[in-house]
Each structure stands twice: as C-alpha cells, then as structure tokens.
Amino acid sequence: MATTAVSVEKKNYINAEYGIRSWLFTTDHKRIALLYIISITAMFFIGGFFALLIRLELLTPAGDLLTADMYNKAFSMHGQIMVFFFLVPSIPATLGNFLIPMMVGAKDLAFPRINLLSWYIYIAAAALYLWCLASGGVDTGWTFYTPFSSQFSNTHVVEAALAIFIAGFSSILTGLNFVVTVHRMRAPGMTWSRLPLFVWSHYATSIIMLLGTPVIAITLVLVALERTLNLGIFDPTRGGDPVLFQHLFWFYSHPAVYIMILPSMAVISEIVPCFSRKRVFGYNFVAMSSIAIAAIGFLVWAHHMFVAGISVYAALVFSFLTFLVAVPSAIKVFNWTATMYKGSVSFSTPMLYAMGFIGLFTIGGLTGVFLGTLGVDVHVHDTYFVIAHFHYVMVGGAVLGFLGGMHFWWPKISGRMYPESWGRLAAIIVFIGFNLTFFPQFILGYVGMPRRYWDYSHMPEWQALNVLSTAGASILAVGYLLPMVYLLWSLRYGKPAPDNPWQATGLEWRTASPPPTFNFDEIPEVTWEAYEYEKMPLPEEVTLER
Amino acid sequence: MFDNFPLWPASASTQSLPVDLLYIFLIVISAVATFGIAAAILIFGMKYRRRHGREAQPIEGSLILEIAWSIIPLGIFMVVFVWGAVLYFDLRTPPRDSTEIYVVGKQWMWKLQHIEGMREINQLHVPVDKDIKLIMTSQDVIHSFFVPAFRIKQDVLPGRYTTLWFRATTPGTYHLFCSQYCGTMHSGMIGDVYVMNATDYQAWVTGSAPVGSLAQDGYTLFQQLGCNTCHNMEVQGRGPNLRGVYGNPVQLEDGRIVTADDNYIRESILSPAAKVVSGFKPIMPSWQGQVNEEQLNSLVAYIKSLNPPPVGAAGTSTNTPGSAAEPRD
Numbered sequence: 070m071a072t073t074a075v076s077v078e079k080k081n082y083i084n085a086e087y088g089i090r091s092w093l094f095t096t097d098h099k100r101i102a103l104l105y106i107i108s109i110t111a112m113f114f115i116g117g118f119f120a121l122l123i124r125l126e127l128l129t130p131a132g133d134l135l136t137a138d139m140y141n142k143a144f145s146m147h148g149q150i151m152v153f154f155f156l157v158p159s160i161p162a163t164l165g166n167f168l169i170p171m172m173v174g175a176k177d178l179a180f181p182r183i184n185l186l187s188w189y190i191y192i193a194a195a196a197l198y199l200w201c202l203a204s205g206g207v208d209t210g211w212t213f214y215t216p217f218s219s220q221f222s223n224t225h226v227v228e229a230a231l232a233i234f235i236a237g238f239s240s241i242l243t244g245l246n247f248v249v250t251v252h253r254m255r256a257p258g259m260t261w262s263r264l265p266l267f268v269w270s271h272y273a274t275s276i277i278m279l280l281g282t283p284v285i286a287i288t289l290v291l292v293a294l295e296r297t298l299n300l301g302i303f304d305p306t307r308g309g310d311p312v313l314f315q316h317l318f319w320f321y322s323h324p325a326v327y328i329m330i331l332p333s334m335a336v337i338s339e340i341v342p343c344f345s346r347k348r349v350f351g352y353n354f355v356a357m358s359s360i361a362i363a364a365i366g367f368l369v370w371a372h373h374m375f376v377a378g379i380s381v382y383a384a385l386v387f388s389f390l391t392f393l394v395a396v397p398s399a400i401k402v403f404n405w406t407a408t409m410y411k412g413s414v415s416f417s418t419p420m421l422y423a424m425g426f427i428g429l430f431t432i433g434g435l436t437g438v439f440l441g442t443l444g445v446d447v448h449v450h451d452t453y454f455v456i457a458h459f460h461y462v463m464v465g466g467a468v469l470g471f472l473g474g475m476h477f478w479w480p481k482i483s484g485r486m487y488p489e490s491w492g493r494l495a496a497i498i499v500f501i502g503f504n505l506t507f508f509p510q511f512i513l514g515y516v517g518m519p520r521r522y523w524d525y526s527h528m529p530e531w532q533a534l535n536v537l538s539t540a541g542a543s544i545l546a547v548g549y550l551l552p553m554v555y556l557l558w559s560l561r562y563g564k565p566a567p568d569n570p571w572q573a574t575g576l577e578w579r580t581a582s583p584p585p586t587f588n589f590d591e592i593p594e595v596t597w598e599a600y601e602y603e604k605m606p607l608p609e610e611v612t613l614e615r
Numbered sequence: 616m617f618d619n620f621p622l623w624p625a626s627a628s629t630q631s632l633p634v635d636l637l638y639i640f641l642i643v644i645s646a647v648a649t650f651g652i653a654a655a656i657l658i659f660g661m662k663y664r665r666r667h668g669r670e671a672q673p674i675e676g677s678l679i680l681e682i683a684w685s686i687i688p689l690g691i692f693m694v695v696f697v698w699g700a701v702l703y704f705d706l707r708t709p710p711r712d713s714t715e716i717y718v719v720g721k722q723w724m725w726k727l728q729h730i731e732g733m734r735e736i737n738q739l740h741v742p743v744d745k746d747i748k749l750i751m752t753s754q755d756v757i758h759s760f761f762v763p764a765f766r767i768k769q770d771v772l773p774g775r776y777t778t779l780w781f782r783a784t785t786p787g788t789y790h791l792f793c794s795q796y797c798g799t800m801h802s803g804m805i806g807d808v809y810v811m812n813a814t815d816y817q818a819w820v821t822g823s824a825p826v827g828s829l830a831q832d833g834y835t836l837f838q839q840l841g842c843n844t845c846h847n848m849e850v851q852g853r854g855p856n857l858r859g860v861y862g863n864p865v866q867l868e869d870g871r872i873v874t875a876d877d878n879y880i881r882e883s884i885l886s887p888a889a890k891v892v893s894g895f896k897p898i899m900p901s902w903q904g905q906v907n908e909e910q911l912n913s914l915v916a917y918i919k920s921l922n923p924p925p926v927g928a929a930g931t932s933t934n935t936p937g938s939a940a941e942p943r944d
Contacts, residue, residue, distance in 0.1 A: 137800055137802070141801070208799075212796075216755075216756055217756040217757065217797060306904070311757060312772065346670070347673060348675065350674065351677070351680075375703070376759065377772075381707050392692040393689075396688055399688045400685055402652060403680075403684040406655045407676075409655075409663065410659050410663070412659070412663050413664075427656060431652050438692065442637065442699035444637055444702025444705075444706060445641065445699055445702075447766065447769075448763070450768055451761070516622070519802075520796070524803065607665070
C-alpha cells in the first residue's frame, strides 16, 4: 500500500540539504540523531578494542600480553568509554532523538538548538577523553574510587574526570529536551495514556538524567580538585572520608544503570507488540513500572557498598529497597511475554533481538537479586559474578535493545530495508557469543576470581573458564561487525523501504521513509489508542526475504 | 580433571555452607523463572506463529495476573531478603571471645600481626575451630580482604578499622585475595591462609618465636613516645588514665557519650582534638604521620591489655559505666 511514498525525488530530511555545513549546523532532530549514531558507534568500537585486549590478556594465566599498568588502563577505559560515551547516550540520543518528536506528533524537539548543542558538548567531551587516552590514559577503573584516584594514581585522572563531567551536560540537556517535549509538544489527541511505551520509558530515563547527572558531575569535579588543589575531602589523614566518594558516585551510577536499561525496555515495548500483532499486555503496568524503576532506583545506591564499611542497619535498608526495585522489572518481563500469547508471532530480526533481550535481561535481573541479598553479596562482591551480572544487563539488555531498535527503525531512518536473513543470522550469533562470553564468568565469580585481575598465574585452575569467555568474545565481535557491514551495504543496495514496512502503529510510521524535515506534512490529530494492531493489516511478505 | 576446572569454591569455614545453601536456593528459583520465561516465549512463538487465516486475538491485560506476578515475586524476594540479612548479621558480628589479629593492607601486600607477637606477610596461620577476628586497616588506598573458601570479604579502609571474623573448619591452605582494585599490582596482592590443627598451630607459634606480644611492643612504644608522661596509669595526669577505658562509654567535653572501641582509640591518637574527654584540655598533639599503621595497632593492643582480664574480650562486662577510669572534674 505504501510503496508510492518512495517515488522519485521526494524531499526528505536526508536530501533536504547537501554539504557538510548542512549537517554540522542542522537543528533537525533526525539529523542530530544520525550524528550521534556515527559518534557513539565510533566510541563503541574504541571501547570494544579495550575489551579485546582484556579478553586476550586473560586467555593465559600469566600477565604476558600487556603490562600490569596497561591492563589496568585497558579495563578502566573500556568501562568509562562504554558507560559514559556509549551506553548512557546510546538509545536516547539516537533512537530517542529520532523518534520521540515523531511519536508524539511534533515537528521537532522543544529546543532544537539545545539539541545540537548537546551533540557538540558530547563531541567536546569525547575529544577530551580521546586526548586523555592518547596522552597515556587513566587507570582508576570506571568507578574512580578514592583515595586511589585522588591521591595515588599517576595517570590522567583529571582529564578523564573532566571529560565525563562535560559529557554529563550533554546528557542533562537531552533529558531536559525530552521532558519538555513530552509535556508540551504532543499532537492534538495524543493523551498521556495514548503515548507509546517508548515515550514513557524515555520520560522516566530523562528524569533520572536530570536529577542524577549533576551529582556525578560535582563528584568528579571534587576528585579533580582534590588532585589539583589538594583539598582533602576524601583524604582520611585530613579528616576526609574515602567512603563518602562511593556514596556520591553510586547515587548517580546506580540510577545510571536505569538510564542504560530503560531506553532498551522502551524499544522492546514497541517491537514485541508489532511482531505479535497485539496491543501490549497491561499497558498501564508497563508504563507505570518505568516510573517506579526511576523513582525507587534513586534509593538503592548503597547496595554497591555492603562490604565497604557501612553499618549493618544501612545495609539492611538498602537491601530491602533493592528487592523492591526488582518487582517493576519483573512486571515488565511478564507483560512482554504475555503479549505474545494468542498473538500472530513472526521471528523477524527485531523480534529475535527482543526475545534475546527478555531472556538475557531476566538472567541479568535475577543475578542482581543475588547481589542484593546481603549474605551472598559478601562472597560474590567485586568478583567476576558482578562482571557477568552487569554485562547481562548492559550488553544482554541495553546493547541488544539498541541493536533490535536499530533494525526495527532502520527502514524509517535510512529509507532502505536491510537483508533479513543476514539480520537474523547476526542476532543469533550475538546471542550465542554473548552467553559464551559471560555465562562462564558467573561460575568464575563464585569460585572466587576477583575482578580487575591482570595475572592469575597462582590460580591456573581459572584458565578453562577464561578461555571459554575469550572464545565467546570473538564470536560476539563477529555478531557486532556483521550489522555494521550489512546496514552500511543496505544504504546503497538495500530495497527502498515502504513508509510502514512492519505495519506498526506509531505515528512515526504514518509519515514517509525517510521522513520529511518537519516529520509530517500536516500535524496529525490522534483519535485512536496506542497499539491498535487489530486495526492494522499484516505486513506485506515482500519485506521478509525468503 | 575437575582439579583444573573447578565449578565450586572450597568450603572451609562455618559460614561456607549457610552461604552456599542460600546461593543454591537462589539458583533454583532463578533457573525456574528463567526457563519458565524462555519456555513461554518459545511456546507462544511456535504455537501462535504467524499463519494465513489466523489472526491475533486482542487482549487488553489482566488485573489478576498483574497482581499475581507482582505479589508472588515480592513474597519470594522477602524470604530471600530476610534469609540473606540473617546471614549478613552473623558475618558482621564477631563472637565475643574471638582471637584478634591485626591486618594492615598496603600497596601491594598484606601484613598481619598476631596478639602473641608473630608477624606475617601475605600468609596467615590460624588454628582450626577457633573464632578469629580480624581488625583491619590500610596504609594507603582501599583494599579488600577476601578468602573465597570462607565466603568472607570486607573492604580495608585507610584511616579507620573495619572488622571481619571467621571460624575455619577444615585444615588446609586457602587463597587470600585483595578484591578491591588498588593499583598496578592489585592482582599480586594475594596470599595464603593456612588453617592448622591445634598441635601444628602450637608448633608453628613456637617455631616463629615471637620476641614479645603485640601489647608489649605497644607498651615499649608508649614509653618511647612519652605518652606515659601525661597518661599515667597509677595517678591522674594531664591526660586520662587509660586503665579500663577500652570497650566502655566515655563522656566527652561536648556532652556526647561514645564507646571507646578500636576506632575511637585510633582516632584519639591521630586526631586527639576530635573527641576530647570531659574534664581534660585539648592539649595532646596529633601523631598523624609519626606512627605507622603497625605501631598504631600495637598501641591499641596495649591499651586494650590495660583492661582487667580476660584480655581481648571486646565486651563491657566487667566495668560499669563511669567507673574509676572515668575522670571527673
């Protein structure tokens, strides 16, 4: 039905203007989203390179590939780049930026120039970070624990801290833009209860960005000031408290986990109904659970500190609240699964990622319950169990959501279809590679391997599991590179995408692929509920390669 | 074969089995949940796979199901929460008559000081079936004392004491790790815990021939540093008499009452002005930077030994609050 939309030479946001200036000075949210996609993908591969070094070093027990200092820098910069320069901006700044105005029926975000500013701030931060990397890097771990970071490390801590401080403003401005857009820019008839769950989840994410990011920013400034001006805030010999840093750091960095996972949940909440041809099961519960996660997520930070020297009573309260925050996550998993019940399910590429997400996030979430359990956390804290847990959430959850979303909206973003069979193959490779990489690390952790160990020659019994993990990582790398290749390939050789290849319900699918600069020829008036799949035809099979 | 491919850590303390049981319980419920979800996804995917002539049935949701899958997980979580909390309180509460060992972490080694005077580096010899309490501090950055076979771990902080306790059940040699990243040779900050039966342990104590106990070292240092000129243990001097102070409440100049535990004594040596005892002037100089962590430990051990026996009991049993050791003005 929609194939007429790709007829010759229709103006869209990509061919509206030409030349590098038209991109660097654009205020179009869709073009800014593309700028972000390119930037964060570059940072992802730099962070991935450090992951490669880590896995190769751990292939053998002896510390033989890198020096100890090089290894420490490798895991520190892997973590900092992946968290602050990939995961935090990943879905919000790309898919969120591209889709939220269209999903609410607006021409752009509320503050288009602030949106461009936030990309420049991100680039300035990334440039400073890369300069820090080139001038020797940083070895504090991504967590910057004091007094190691403030008094003992001889690396470029100040530069790294400032880079992350600056990146924080990019995040704050993006969050601000989303909150105002959702409140003020909704099209006529687009009530809160008609918002796609993608928007609900991003709204919750934006609240965390606005309220949490200033805390990490000021905390890292304190570390930088302590190093440069010798303040003594975290120095116990002058009445300071190193554990205070951990409170401040995790006050942001635990909610930051939800900054990374909520947008992924946003993506999954769109994909599952579309490929099941059903309204999402329990819309209100899925929407409200996002808000509950954002709210309770601010109250659980000290569960990272059960062995850090906090009182047993504080630990008791934070453990209890941690169990509470697990409930809304469980609600989401059950609702997505129930959405498939009596649906009309197709195993297209985005759906494969979504199903992978549900399974891996379930494992990631449940192992989080292990860590919230006081008596068990004492043993597994700071071991590979923790590493495995948060990679199940951040890679199995956040990255699979990102990849699933990139595939789902690729026809809209690029105006081209990707090759479906390659897409499915890559999704399966990512799933297998991921599990092979990280599942052995749960076992390693319980056996007792601490995180951040460069050399384990006194514990050669850990090698077999590490070899499995490294083997898995190489499969995972193939799974990451494949979409890079065929998505770029599709830009030139892919079939032109119809306006609505999946016959999905969101407003973004009611405009052209790729959309015109101001998204809609005329502002839509919404007279229907979200996810009315019973009123949509099935997608044309021509889009599914045989 | 399984020697080179362990799937489970050795179990060698009274805390190993309780932690393992809870861990196994968590694995079972997690496996049930994960396989349940995975099975539902696969079954729904197969059974309701897109076919010609069959349409999806619109279903809004179900309040009963929503309540059920909120309340049931919450109920299970609460069981786990209480179970884990009980274990944690046990792990964090050393028995009263534990044998105390002082631990100093520094980049990148563990130094251990026994009350009897033995000193070790990256090795810890302990008798089997005895409660051992570790009183730990760091000379530089944060470290973490981790013995997987005992299922115990505690961060070791600069500037204060943290404690950890265990009761080893099986003689043998077990790994000791630093589990908090502490710089270049973090992965080299490892050692061995030797759990020995009573006779072997006695032989080891005799063989290591300590010159004097930790408290005696502390006494010598106390004289050398001139502490005794103000802290006279027989008559009231310019500073409080320290006999019987340890473990008891102390009335401060600002009206607060604090317990004179290890951290209080440590702070009173390094930052004497922070908590001045009622009736005394803040005239004591700080010893920050002038005594190292091991010397501090010996001073603390000496002041503890001034309590009426049994020495080493961390309780307040023998003295009543405001006893003779408490100065009055």
